[in-house]
Amino acid sequence: MSDKVSGFFKRLFGTEPAPEPTPAPPETQPETPVAPPQPETAPVAPTPEPVAPPPPAPEDVPPPGPPETTPDYIEAVEDQFVTPPAPIAPPAERQSWFSRLTTGLRRSSDNLTASITSVFTKRKLDAATLDELEDVLIQADLGLETATAITETLRRDRFDKDVSGEDVRAVLASEVEKVLGQVARPLVIETSQKPFVILMIGVNGSGKTTTIGKLAQKFAAEGKSVMLAAGDTFRAAAIEQLQVWGQRTGAPVIAMPAGSDASGLAFDAVTQAKAQGRDVLIIDTAGRLQNRDELMNELEKIIRVIKKVEPSAPHATLLTLDATTGQNAMKQVEIFGKRAGVTGLVMTKLDGTARGGILVAIAKKFGLPVHFIGVGEGVDDLEPFSANEFARAIAGRE
Numbered sequence: 001m002s003d004k005v006s007g008f009f010k011r012l013f014g015t016e017p018a019p020e021p022t023p024a025p026p027e028t029q030p031e032t033p034v035a036p037p038q039p040e041t042a043p044v045a046p047t048p049e050p051v052a053p054p055p056p057a058p059e060d061v062p063p064p065g066p067p068e069t070t071p072d073y074i075e076a077v078e079d080q081f082v083t084p085p086a087p088i089a090p091p092a093e094r095q096s097w098f099s100r101l102t103t104g105l106r107r108s109s110d111n112l113t114a115s116i117t118s119v120f121t122k123r124k125l126d127a128a129t130l131d132e133l134e135d136v137l138i139q140a141d142l143g144l145e146t147a148t149a150i151t152e153t154l155r156r157d158r159f160d161k162d163v164s165g166e167d168v169r170a171v172l173a174s175e176v177e178k179v180l181g182q183v184a185r186p187l188v189i190e191t192s193q194k195p196f197v198i199l200m201i202g203v204n205g206s207g208k209t210t211t212i213g214k215l216a217q218k219f220a221a222e223g224k225s226v227m228l229a230a231g232d233t234f235r236a237a238a239i240e241q242l243q244v245w246g247q248r249t250g251a252p253v254i255a256m257p258a259g260s261d262a263s264g265l266a267f268d269a270v271t272q273a274k275a276q277g278r279d280v281l282i283i284d285t286a287g288r289l290q291n292r293d294e295l296m297n298e299l300e301k302i303i304r305v306i307k308k309v310e311p312s313a314p315h316a317t318l319l320t321l322d323a324t325t326g327q328n329a330m331k332q333v334e335i336f337g338k339r340a341g342v343t344g345l346v347m348t349k350l351d352g353t354a355r356g357g358i359l360v361a362i363a364k365k366f367g368l369p370v371h372f373i374g375v376g377e378g379v380d381d382l383e384p385f386s387a388n389e390f391a392r393a394i395a396g397r398e
């Protein structure tokens with residue numbers, strides 16, 4: 001490992017690889033903040049935060065005020081768990097995206113390749129070996145169908161022949177790429193929509209606000225005029241977190257005092273972004289567990305209210321999925337998909353988990369576009385999703 005790579009590894013994981021995070025957080029548990037990586041150089045000093053003046057409330061939307069019901073888990077969270085955005089590392093330190101992807105996915109790929117190697121040490125391919133391999137692939141969260149496709153390809157082409165771990169990894173990479181190639185789709189910002197409205201949804205701590213900051217940076221770099229809406233109105237710190245991202249990326253942030261009605265805020269944000277002719281409006285929302293019906297109702301209300309201003313909006317409803325939650329992500333896609341009409345996925349935290357294979361299972365089952373993946377907290381740790389790169393990285397084929 002080069003010094004550069006190991007330095008990055010240390011910033012991501014500390015000197016020891018991080019323990020595997022627990023699956024889906026229990027309902028009473030707030031999002032677990034991931035300790036921000038230690039920058040090797042002085043962080044960029046945050047400049048004073050701008051506070052967007054609260055826009056006037058439209059007549060047909062309830063005025064800002066405490067939400068009708070404050071969910072108990074949100075009360076418990078309060079402000080202390082909102083992590084400020086990680087400092088931006090100077091460009092000279094950054095590695096290429098592919099090396100960051102492979103570094104980030106190393107825990108997933110090491111896990112897989114070590115298991116594959118232990119199954120295939122100078123052995124002729126027989127039925128027992130194929131069964132063992134299938135178990136390994138299922139345990140790596142790839143899903144039954146993909147696991148079977150890989151073992152069937154090997155059975156067809158290589159049965160009773162010598163097969164090395166490297167041969168198996170080549171088949172793994174190619175099958176994974178086949179599945180992911182169906183869903184790797186860029187997020188297209190239609191310029192005919194002004195603004196193109198993106199609604200960001202997902203469970204607590206899945207990376208919504210961070211992803212919004214990263215996206216705002218990308219769009220701004222493309223010369224688009226971006227506006228952000230602090231739709232996680234439950235917590236003052238969540239509003240501030242988005243304002244820090246707004247300051248960094250030069251995007252104005254529409255905000256109301258904590259406790260305001262999220263749908264009223266969304267209404268104002270779309271109205272203002274429209275009036276100002278913004279290219280993109282990204283609306284943040286409070287984290288919600290998919291099995292909390294009243295929270296899912298609130299999300300539906302936000303969408304209805306957005307449509308009052310602009311019937312074609314939201315133009316993209318992006319579900320952020322935390323890769324470390326493993327199998328629970330499947331349930332999230334299913335329920336958010338039904339209730340909020342998810343148009344695309346962003347998978348975050350692929351750097352902190354051995355469970356990156358879950359993206360393959362999700363792709364196979366739901367076929368929803370995967371637009372971006374995140375492999376760190378930094379502003380450029382989010383990239384458009386590439387099936388080929390992901391497949392090579394997870395199969396350990398650099």
Ligand SMILES: Nc1nc2c(ncn2[C@@H]2O[C@H](COP(=O)(O)OP(=O)(O)O)[C@@H](O)[C@H]2O)c(=O)[nH]1
Nearest residue numbers: 034083205206207208209210349374375376377
């Ligand atoms: N390691 C890692 N951390 C991430 C990534 N995306 C977000 N985070 C961190 O996850 C935590 C929760 O993110 P946040 O955006 O506040 O989640 P939200 O509750 O969905 O808005 C923060 O500490 C982020 O810095 C990622 O791709 N990798």
Ligand SMILES: [Mg+2]
Nearest residue numbers: 208209232238
């Ligand atoms: Mg948030």
